[in-house]
Amino acid sequence: MLPFDLSKCRIVDLTHVLRPFREYRKIEIHRGVIEYDGTYMHEVSFHSHLGTHVEVPAHFYDGGTDLSQLPVETFIGRGVLLDFDFLGPREPITVEAFEQAARGRLRPGDILLLRSNYPLDIWADPLPPDERPAITVETAQRMANLPVKMFGFDLSINVGYSVEEGRQIHDITMGKDIPWIEVLMNLDQIKAEEFTLIALPYPVVGLDAIPVRVVALEAL
Ligand SMILES: [Zn+2]
Numbered sequence: 001m002l003p004f005d006l007s008k009c010r011i012v013d014l015t016h017v018l019r020p021f022r023e024y025r026k027i028e029i030h031r032g033v034i035e036y037d038g039t040y041m042h043e044v045s046f047h048s049h050l051g052t053h054v055e056v057p058a059h060f061y062d063g064g065t066d067l068s069q070l071p072v073e074t075f076i077g078r079g080v081l082l083d084f085d086f087l088g089p090r091e092p093i094t095v096e097a098f099e100q101a102a103r104g105r106l107r108p109g110d111i112l113l114l115r116s117n118y119p120l121d122i123w124a125d126p127l128p129p130d131e132r133p134a135i136t137v138e139t140a141q142r143m144a145n146l147p148v149k150m151f152g153f154d155l156s157i158n159v160g161y162s163v164e165e166g167r168q169i170h171d172i173t174m175g176k177d178i179p180w181i182e183v184l185m186n187l188d189q190i191k192a193e194e195f196t197l198i199a200l201p202y203p204v205v206g207l208d209a210i211p212v213r214v215v216a217l218e219a220l
Contacts, residue, residue, distance in 0.1 A: 012195075014113075014184045014214040016051040024122045025050045048209040052183045054150075054201040055209035057174040065177050067210060068203040074179060077111045077149050079197030079216055081190045084116040084157075089131035093157070098139045111197045112143060112151040113216075115187040119156040134158035140169040144176050152181025152199070152214070181214060192218035 020029045025047035034041050049055065054075065057064030082101035084093060091097075093114070106112070118131040135157065143151055151173070160166040173180070181199050196217040201210045 008220050010191075010218045010220055012186060012189050012216040012218065014052065014186050014190075014216060015212070016183050016185045018051045018211070023050060027051075046211070048207060049182065051211045052181070052185065052214055053209050053211045054179050054181050054199055056179045056201075057177060058206070059208035060170045060174045064174065064208075066205060067201050067207045068205045070177065070179065072200070074149060074177075075200050076196070076198050077109060078107065079111045079113060079195045080105050080193070081113045081115070081187060081195075083187075084114065084133055087116055087133045089118050089133075090161075091133050092161075093133050093135050093139050095136075095138050095142050097133075098142055105193060106146060108146055109149045110146070111199075112148050113181075113184060113187055113190070113197070114151065114153040114157045115184075116156040119154065120158075122155060130158065132156055132158040134161050134165075135169055136160070137165055137168045137172065140172045144172050144178060147176060148178060150179045150181065150199070152184050154184040154187050181212070184214060190216055190218070192216075195219075 018027055020027045027046040027050055029042045029044050031040055031042050056067055056070060058066040080102070082098065084097060084101055086100065087093070087097060116133045118133065120130050120132055121128055137160065159169050197214070198217070199212045199214040201212050204210060
């Protein structure tokens with residue numbers, strides 16, 4: 001028997017589509033031929049924080065937990081979307097705002113996804129003004145204390161308003177082996193109050209981050 005019936009699920013793809021040579025961060029592909037049978041292959045070179053990606057403590061700590069060292073269960077779980085559509089430009093995501101968006105739905109071990117109404121177009125040149133609401137240090141502590149299993153956000157959420165705040169938020173969450181998912185897409189298409197979130201990074205020894213395909217499975 002299957003654990004659940006996919007025909008009773010709606011799958012929302014939360015992944016950015018990568019365009020080699022045209023991304024904000026490096027991705028180069030070069031086609032080659034496998035001599036043995038003449039089929040094609042590619043050599044690929046990319047930034048580990050490319051497109052939609054999962055990052056783990058090796059990103060922040062020298063010798064920190066790498067992609068191969070977290071159990072696969074870390075990357076699958078109950079997901080809840082926190083929609084900060086009630087915040088204005090550059091308003092902080094305080095603990096009060098966090099609880100307002102959570103609406104009492106959170107449980108230990110959840111995977112939280114965050115969005116606002118102020119996406120930053122990182123592909124624009126020159127960059128437009130940054131109006132993103134930012135996660136505060138106190139809210140990062142709240143997520144770490146729950147604890148969340150993982151959390152993610154799209155291009156409408158900033159991580160602190162300064163490098164120092166960003167470092168503290170990394171330290172609070174990555175110090176507890178809580179991975180992040182960055183550059184999520186289509187979060188406005190999530191309709192369910194809770195869903196199953198799957199974001200599986202390839203387990204590469206020594207690596208700090210890697211692009212992933214992320215899906216939310218909603219019950220119909
Ligand atoms: Zn990153």
